Amino acid sequence: AGCKAPLKRFMGTDSMTEMIDNGSMEVIDDYTFKMKLAQPQVDVADWWFNILVVPCAAVRSAAQYEAEGDAMFETGPAGTGGYQFVERELKEFTEYEAVPYDHWRVNPEFKRLRITTAPEDLTRLAMLLTGEANMVDVPKVLHQQAIDEGMEVFESPLPSVGLTILPLGQYYVSEVNWNPETEPWNAPGETGNKVREALNRAINREQIINELFKGRGEPLYNTIFHDSLEGWNPRWADEFDEKYGYDPERAKQLLDEAGFPGDNGQNR
Template identity: 40%
Template sequence: SKAQWDKEGQEGFEKRPAGTGSYRYAGRQPGLSVSFERADGHWKGEKPAFKELVFRLAREESTRLALLLSGEAHIADLPRELQKDALARGMKIYSSSFPVDWMTVYLGGQYYMPGDPAFKPDVAWTKKPVRQALNMAINRKELLSTVFAGKGTLTYVTGWSEKSEGYNPEWASRFDKMYGYDPAKARALLKEAGYGPGQLKFKILAFTEPGESEGPQVAESLGIYYKDIGVETEIQVLDWAKVREMFRKKAIQCCMWPNIISWRPSEEWIRTSYYSKSPNHHYENEFVDKHYDALTRAVNPAERQKIARTIGDHLFEEFADIPLFWFANEVVANPKVVGEWVYPGLAAGRSTHFHLVKPAK
């Protein structure tokens, strides 16, 4: 807070930053851990069951599993392929109450604002039939089953869940006809756009992040699906920081990339991903900018709902990207320590509301 900064400066902020949560900062070991302690006498009356909360920083997935199994950690974020190992050793999965993450494949180079020098008309997916073809080439049911162990639901428009402002239930009923798996239709759409077998080539970028280990597997699956419709692909594994730099600098016309992103309100998601003045550049045009500006000025709930749905409808009709799946957040915990954890997941991070973690009885 400003009052604390004026009184204590940087040193005071480092020792005890101001906050309102039911856990307060207690210290850290740089690169290793961050510690919190229960804020007794909390202004809202919250009293977490556990007195201390320590976040161990462990980037390697196998390290997180080892910490959990050894008892050095009681809750861990593990990829799906390691969850089964933890379950076999008596651990338990806790899931968020709502879907919190979605996976979408983004298509670089969709910069349709008039006069944008980054727009290259020779990028294949600037043609709408190509975007639809790349959607219809994917067997989403198979992909969900094989890579994600069936844990997920379809995403119809990137970023919109049923709880989102502007969600249109018609997207679900129309999805199969417009986006559903149909390799023959995909080949016909490519032919309509002027691409015969072997004539369309591009890169698929893949990266991994904690809680997002499936990127390379999804990239490989996409390569197989696209080969089946006569498209040649090259998979390139990069650091997330490099991929982000490329799309922020509008230097990613070469490529598509799958990404997992956490839920946020519709207005914020539109600003983040589709508004031309955002630092991110996924798909942008005058239509989206005009309606986003209107959304930011609207206060009437019905009007806001209508505007947000108009933007979502536009993205759906234009095949702006390749929406795949929604996922609940999952963590693995030691049931001898953690008895219950009910949390929504819809907040600033995937795992939230740590004050609701209950001890085992």
């Protein structure tokens, strides 16, 4: 029931999701939940049960929601984590405390945890340097200032879900709207293959990482796919430089071969 209830809210008629007509749900027993999809969807588990992607689909207490409604999110939602809700001031902070018993997974190292809302980057940096905060998230441009003041930068072992930068975006458009003059990368056959390879070879990823991210970044060899995810193929990384590595001269040659010689420099 705790699994079914939030998904029903997520897929309700007043929801903005596109998954409203995506099948049925049934509670078999206390540990079994059955979903029957209206259409094939191989990534359903990742999308519907990954609270980083769909926070509103996180499992909540169905009994508590029936008794309190949306107020439960203000008064203290029931959960199974190592911290429990204490209080929240809208636009100010949210505070938690460690549960008063041995937790089933891990006992928190900090007895209390306060997450403060501070939208401005410089404000967060000042809070860190003055001791008002123990840890903050600041953009890379401010990292060196924090390091100079004796602070240490920690990086998550997981790929970011908050920001993805895709230079040039996806190399395809709808076939109905395809314009060979403005979207040559979507041309059929070998022509499109050569244009897409040229686009890849024209991008200096190492320079982007060093200049834009101050050396603190890593390239993606497949759009929005990381080697920490299931289904990763090591060939993507092993063969990338050979097939798509930075080579501006080869990029120009490929455009010539594809029939886009770059008159007046327009295609280069």
